[in-house]
Amino acid sequence: MTMNRISEKVTKSQIWRSIFRHRFSDTSRNRVLTVVSNFFLHVHPPKVHRTGLRITHTFCLGGLTFYMFIVEVVTGVLLMFYYRPTVEYAYLDMRLLEHSVKFGVVMRNLHRWAAHAMVILVMMHMLRVFLTGSYKPPREFNWVVGVVLLVLTLLLSFTGYLLPWDQLSFWAITVGTRMGGATPFLGADGPFHSVLGIRPDNDVRYLLLGDTAVGENALLRFYVLHCIFLPLAATVLMLVHFWRIRKDGGISHPL
Amino acid sequence: MGIEEKKLDDVYRDEYAFVLPDLVIKEAIAVIVASIGLLLWSMTVNAPLRSIADANKTENPAKAPWYFVGLQELLVYFDPWIAGVTVPTLIILGLMLIPYLDVSKSGVGTYRLRGRKAAASSFIFGFSMWIILILVGQFLRGPNWQFYWPWEDWSVAKSAEETLVNMSQWSGMGLLALYFGLGLTLPKLLYRKFLQKMGVARYVAAVTLVLLMYGVVVKIILRLAFNVRYILVTPWFNI
Structure with missing residues (x-):
């Protein structure tokens, strides 16, 4: 009443x-x-078409990938309050997060595990889109956008991997970027590198690390890529991806 | 009121459903389930944090993040410019090209794979290879990237040196020519419709990409079964 x-x-x-x-x-x-x-x-x-509502049609994989991205943004912004991307402070800040920040460990765990979940989910999403033939006309271009988003997801995860500045991250990034040095023509260890006068101090690996080895510059570059460039790029492409789903006729269903 | 209800009933019966509530409720449930799972995971398992980075203390094995470990595993079988650069580039390119190379119109919006056997089997094969390489690299590789079963002790060193052989110039070139020559002509001879439906450009691009994918496995088998290090040796690069 x-x-x-x-x-x-x-x-x-x-x-x-x-x-x-x-x-x-x-x-x-x-x-x-x-x-x-x-x-x-x-x-x-x-x-929406009822086919798209069946849980077994999409398993919510695309939507959950997006949800993981949101979790990453929220926990990532919180982590940025406590983290300084320098060789001097990065590792110390990780330890402080553990010992003197309330829920600091849970926050970092959420960020780490949601990142892994996002990679797994985006892989599974691609598999389900393939199996349901959802890349076929008129949805071809949205599949291409999706592939770029997959690559961006991997790069986001990879750049974040260096930031804790522990042995695990340092050597993983060292191993990972060493492969960049093997790029044909553009890497100092790659075939045909002498054609363009490529040396260890001007090849693609140097561009990525800002140095010939993983160090201060690499940490800063990865930090900026991880927190600004890649999330912005992913956001723009996600907007395109979602918009195109609508424009291409919605979630696929048998005609 | 009565009219409104009746209308609602009518629209309910067609094949389209209202997003609100039918879809939104499912999204909400998915988000809640995912959040609970993620929270439980984060409260029970801690993200790894080892000792501070030290350029003078090499980790052994030094593994890339798990999603790149598949490529690292390929380093056993290929030089870095193939395993670390060419293979991933071709994977990305090949994935992007799928919708433009696959001309079959069947199977949209359903999991039934009838009528798209070639496309589906290639994709599933590649996807499985990706997963298997990651699993092997992540769980079955120990110090010096030697093979260790999960129950084997990493502190027991494995003999690092195997005697590997290179194929001779002619047999290597012959094998490659035979592989790509047969590979490009056989599908056309066996299934005449392939080339007809796809056109030359699509056919060549699709078959080449698929051949390169299976070629990775061929090289792995050559290495494991016959200790072949390189199929082709040139002054500039080795395959």
Whole structure:
């Protein structure tokens, strides 16, 4: 009785109606309006084909990959408050996170495991999109965007791997970037490197590390790539990816 | 009210469902389940943190992050410019080209693979290889990248030296020519429709990429069974 009164008062107020422009009584019109007039929900069309609703059709893999990205952004921003990307402080800050930051360990664990989960999920997502033939016309280009997103996901994970500045990260990145030095023509250890006058101090590996070995410059470069460049690039491509799903006819279903 | 209900009932029966609530509720459940799983994982297992980075103290084995360990595993069989650069580049390129090379229109929106056997088997083969190489590199490689079963002790050193042989110039070139020559012509001879449907450019690109993929396995087998180090040796690069 009084609850009804209060809720009526609230929903009829100017503030409420400035936010929600329609009623919530269960009519098909309102179901459509809720999706269309909500910024976050309007990635979705008002209605979707029932095939796409079956859990076994998508296993939510793409959506969960995106959710992992959101978890990474949130925990990543929190971690940035406690981390300095220099050889002097990076490892110390990791230890401080463990010992003097409340929930610091859980925060770091969340960031690490969500990153692994994101890589696994994006791989599985690609497998399911392949198996359901969802890359076929008219969805070809969105598959290409998806492949770039897969690569960006791996690079995001790889650049983050160096930041703790422990033995594991240092040697993993040393091993990983050594392969870059083997690039034909552009790497100092690669075939045909002398054609372009490539040396260890001007090859692609040097470009990536800012040095001939993993050190201060590499740490800073990986940090900036990890926190700014790659997340921005991934965000832009994700927007394109989601937009194209709609433009290419929604989640695939048999015709 | 009655009319509105009836309308709602009608739209319910078509093959399209309202996003709200039918889809949104499932997304919400997925997010909740994922969050619980992630939290439990994060509260029970700690992310690794070893001693501080030291350029003078080499880790043995020094492993790349697990998703790149498959490529590192390929280093056993190939020079770095192939395992670390050419293979990943071709994988990315090949993946991007799939929708433009696969001309079959069947199987959209369903897991049924009928009518797309060639495409599906190649993809599944490549995907499995990716997983297997990662698993071997991550769990079965010990110090000096020697092979260790999970129950074997890493502190027991394994003999590092095997005697590897290179194929002679002519047999190497012959093998490569035979492999790619047969590989490019056989599918056309066995399934005439292939070339017809795909056109020359698509056919050559698709078959070459698939041959390169199986070629990786061929090299692995040559190495494991016959101790072949290089199929082809040139002054500039070795394959």
